[in-house]
Amino acid sequence: MSIFQIKQKTSGAVLWTGSAHDEKTALDAMAREAGYADYASLPDQIRAGGVQAAKLDLIS
Structure with missing residues (x-):
């Protein structure tokens, strides 16, 4: 998995x-956390x- 940021x-x-x-x-995932079924909703x-x-890109 990767880390994504949505703006x-x-x-x-x-x-x-x-x-x-x-x-x-x-x-x-963003939409679900906001209470919707998915982005299309x-x-x-x-x-x-x-x-x-x-x-x-997270580099340690």
């Missing part, structure tokens, strides 16, 4: 950070501004 494109606000297998599962106005999922 709102318009404001740059971090919406979620956590581990996931890929970008799609990261978006679904989020209201249109939330998805309209766009979100960006980035894989974080």
